Amino acid sequence: MAAVQDSAVAIGAGARRRPAAQGRLAALWTNHGAGYMFLLPWLVGFFGLTLGPAVASLYLSFTSFDLIRSPEWVGAANYVRIATADPKFAASLKVTFLYVVLSVPFKLAFALFVAILLDRGVKGLTVYRAIFYLPSLLGGSVAIAVLWRQLFAGDGLINSLLAQFGIEGPSWISHPDYSIWTLVVLSVWQFGSPMIIFLAGLRQIPTDMYEAASLDGASKFRQFYKITLPLLTPVIFFNAVVQTIEAFKAFTPAFIISGGTGGPINSTLFYTLYLYQEAFGNFRMGYASALAWILVLIIGLFTAFSFLTSRYWVHYDD
Amino acid sequence: MTMRMTRRNVLAGGAALLSYSMLASSALSQEARLRMLWWGSQARADRTNKVNQLFQSENPGVAINGEFLGWSDYWPRLATQVAGRNAPDIIQMDYRYIVEYARRGALAPLNDYLGSVLKVEDFDQVQIEGGSVDGKLYGISLGANSATMLVNTVAFEEAGVELPTPSTTWDEMARIGAEITKAGKRKGYFGLSDGSGVEPLLENWLRQRGKALFTAEGKIAYDANDAAEWFSMWAAMREAKACVPPDIQALDQFNVETSPLSLGKAATSYAHSNQLVAYQGINKDKLALRSHPLIGKDAKGGHYRKPSMFFSVSAQTKDPELGAKYVNFFVTNPNAAEVLGVERGVPESKAVREALAPTLDELGRAALDYVSGLGPLAGLLPPPPPSGAGEAELALRTVAEQVGFGQLDVKQGGETLVNEVTQILSRG
Numbered sequence: 001m002a003a004v005q006d007s008a009v010a011i012g013a014g015a016r017r018r019p020a021a022q023g024r025l026a027a028l029w030t031n032h033g034a035g036y037m038f039l040l041p042w043l044v045g046f047f048g049l050t051l052g053p054a055v056a057s058l059y060l061s062f063t064s065f066d067l068i069r070s071p072e073w074v075g076a077a078n079y080v081r082i083a084t085a086d087p088k089f090a091a092s093l094k095v096t097f098l099y100v101v102l103s104v105p106f107k108l109a110f111a112l113f114v115a116i117l118l119d120r121g122v123k124g125l126t127v128y129r130a131i132f133y134l135p136s137l138l139g140g141s142v143a144i145a146v147l148w149r150q151l152f153a154g155d156g157l158i159n160s161l162l163a164q165f166g167i168e169g170p171s172w173i174s175h176p177d178y179s180i181w182t183l184v185v186l187s188v189w190q191f192g193s194p195m196i197i198f199l200a201g202l203r204q205i206p207t208d209m210y211e212a213a214s215l216d217g218a219s220k221f222r223q224f225y226k227i228t229l230p231l232l233t234p235v236i237f238f239n240a241v242v243q244t245i246e247a248f249k250a251f252t253p254a255f256i257i258s259g260g261t262g263g264p265i266n267s268t269l270f271y272t273l274y275l276y277q278e279a280f281g282n283f284r285m286g287y288a289s290a291l292a293w294i295l296v297l298i299i300g301l302f303t304a305f306s307f308l309t310s311r312y313w314v315h316y317d318d
Numbered sequence: 319m320t321m322r323m324t325r326r327n328v329l330a331g332g333a334a335l336l337s338y339s340m341l342a343s344s345a346l347s348q349e350a351r352l353r354m355l356w357w358g359s360q361a362r363a364d365r366t367n368k369v370n371q372l373f374q375s376e377n378p379g380v381a382i383n384g385e386f387l388g389w390s391d392y393w394p395r396l397a398t399q400v401a402g403r404n405a406p407d408i409i410q411m412d413y414r415y416i417v418e419y420a421r422r423g424a425l426a427p428l429n430d431y432l433g434s435v436l437k438v439e440d441f442d443q444v445q446i447e448g449g450s451v452d453g454k455l456y457g458i459s460l461g462a463n464s465a466t467m468l469v470n471t472v473a474f475e476e477a478g479v480e481l482p483t484p485s486t487t488w489d490e491m492a493r494i495g496a497e498i499t500k501a502g503k504r505k506g507y508f509g510l511s512d513g514s515g516v517e518p519l520l521e522n523w524l525r526q527r528g529k530a531l532f533t534a535e536g537k538i539a540y541d542a543n544d545a546a547e548w549f550s551m552w553a554a555m556r557e558a559k560a561c562v563p564p565d566i567q568a569l570d571q572f573n574v575e576t577s578p579l580s581l582g583k584a585a586t587s588y589a590h591s592n593q594l595v596a597y598q599g600i601n602k603d604k605l606a607l608r609s610h611p612l613i614g615k616d617a618k619g620g621h622y623r624k625p626s627m628f629f630s631v632s633a634q635t636k637d638p639e640l641g642a643k644y645v646n647f648f649v650t651n652p653n654a655a656e657v658l659g660v661e662r663g664v665p666e667s668k669a670v671r672e673a674l675a676p677t678l679d680e681l682g683r684a685a686l687d688y689v690s691g692l693g694p695l696a697g698l699l700p701p702p703p704p705s706g707a708g709e710a711e712l713a714l715r716t717v718a719e720q721v722g723f724g725q726l727d728v729k730q731g732g733e734t735l736v737n738e739v740t741q742i743l744s745r746g
Binding site for chain 1: 390393394397398400401418419422423424506564565566567568569571572573576706708709712715716719720723725
């Protein structure tokens with residue numbers, strides 16, 4: 001009897017609750033439905049193409065998976081091998097760090113330099129902005145990497161130019177001492193996107209500050225050093241973090257220039273290229289997944305480090 | 319896990335059957351579809367597509383969708399398609415990968431179709447065995463080729479040196495190379511490509527010494543002394559400017575377009591005989607095929623006739639019999655043979671070879687004559703390379719570069735190579 005009563009109460013409660021819940025849902029829908037519909041493509045993309053594969057790769061990183069047979073659970077074995085028995089992991093990490101350390105500062109300095117030039121009221125600014133931004137749009141493409149190979153080959157344009165001055169250049173892309181530099185130059189050449197952001201940042205600095213400073217007799221260099229740079233630090237910080245992450249993930253140029261080998265002598269063996277070789281060249285998708293998660297960890301640590309140190313050098317105007 | 323896969327396959331098979339019976343009832347859509355994937359140049363694609371049209375006209379109701387890629391893009395694509403249960407029905411397979419794919423269950427065994435659908439009785443038995451793994455047939459050879467030295471005959475003539483012969487030794491080759499460089503008829507031109515990182519060339523040299531790259535058990539079959547001697551032979555050639563310097567050799571991505579021969583840097587390159595067609599296509603000067611030099615005057619040759627590539631049928635295909643029928647058409651139909659020529663190697667079927675011979679152009683003739691004229695220089699086909707062979711090849715290339723650029727001396731180079739290859743093979 002009690003049970004019947006209970007269920008009756010439950011039904012009653014449910015019946016009472018349902019219209020309210022429906023009402024809330026309906027209200028939610030009328031208020032935000034359009035918003036969720038607009039978000040839907042992004043949500044599908046995020047869960048289907050980003051989060052789902054990421055979770056799958058985390059699982060695969062604890063397996064031995066040759067792409068054809070089913071994955072086999074191996075525990076932490078992949079991570080153990082990375083840490084203890086993989087000289088190529090160390091080699092690729094070294095190349096990648098070198099690339100990050102060289103390309104990011106050079107690229108940011110160059111982007112800032114061009115942004116300042118453009119900020120000085122050049123005629124046809126928008127045209128220049130578009131032109132300078134172009135390499136960034138093209139930069140990741142295979143065609144540009146192929147072009148780069150042509151430019152820096154032994155008898156390429158660069159050496160033809162050097163020959164005008166009586167210098168006999170090496171084959172830049174195929175000499176282990178120089179090959180990484182051609183990739184750094186390629187990266188610096190794609191300075192467009194940080195440049196645009198710098199330009200926006202420069203526009204935020206009030207001109208009366210410069211006027212006051214020049215009235216006080218401060219030189220252009222001093223103005224740059226004392227006004228422009230400190231006020232620009234939030235933008236520099238943003239660009240540095242974004243570009244560092246980009247540099248860690250670089251793949252296409254090294255893949256094309258070395259024909260996928262990372263050569264000569266592993267000098268262009270970017271981390272992502274090694275990961276790719278392991279996954280698709282050597283059929284070790286599980287191991288490659290572990291490598292990918294180590295990269296996530298490294299990028300995370302770098303970004304965290306940037307944020308922690310930022311309080312000592314980034315000035316927010318408030 | 320395996321259990322579930324099987325069940326899924328059964329379900330898929332059931333679904334396929336169901337759809338077939340439904341298709342049969344509607345006269346409109348009786349089409350069977352074969353998807354195929356191969357690597358190669360545009361020239362190969364044109365020939366293949368023509369053969370596909372022939373097959374379709376003889377088999378109404380069958381549609382063939384072919385796709386092709388370059389060698390280095392091919393393997394990642396194939397691996398992901400197989401992993402995604404979306405493998406092409408007909409797969410062009412290489413001797414290097416057939417063991418990996420067969421042992422992992424990605425290919426359909428073809429033994430059941432021998433004699434009925436697959437009529438390959440007049441094939442060279444050795445080449446049939448080349449397509450077998452663990453006693454089952456997984457690939458039908460599309461032709462035989464052999465490692466070769468491509469020579470630019472015009473450059474040899476300009477330098478006033480004779481073309482190498484089947485009895486030319488490496489010592490003589492080094493002298494010839496230095497003479498071409500010294501003649502200086504072309505700017506920045508050298509006699510030979512640096513072959514120290516080229517695996518088929520090392521294999522040829524090792525076989526002349528009675529060794530091999532790998533044992534039948536999949537272990538390394540040469541020692542550090544062999545490797546050191548190999549590197550020191552090439553170091554001497556670099557020293558004498560008989561071959562290109564390391565930074566020019568490093569431009570070579572081991573394909574037709576980037577070899578020092580095609581880049582106009584050297585008068586030789588090391589390749590396989592069926593590649594003559596592609597090499598000549600982008601080289602203005604007339605090229606010729608030569609056997610690899612000998613280690614001594616009375617040495618035995620290190621060559622062998624190798625299945626240039628196979629057609630395999632996917633284990634995931636809905637209709638393996640149709641796949642086998644297609645492969646059979648490709649390798650035995652005289653009209654198909656005429657279209658294909660020797661671009662994929664010299665046909666294995668004796669009847670096809672005889673029918674084909676009079677129809678070949680000059681390049682085809684040269685490739686055919688080279689492979690069939692190796693005579694005593696050709697020995698037994700080595701066992702298929704073990705898992706990890708691709709990685710070992712890259713290791714040879716890297717160590718050869720380290721020696722070339724002077725980061726390692728020849729002795730260290732030999733030890734490093736043997737250590738690395740041993741490790742790679744033990745990982746499998």
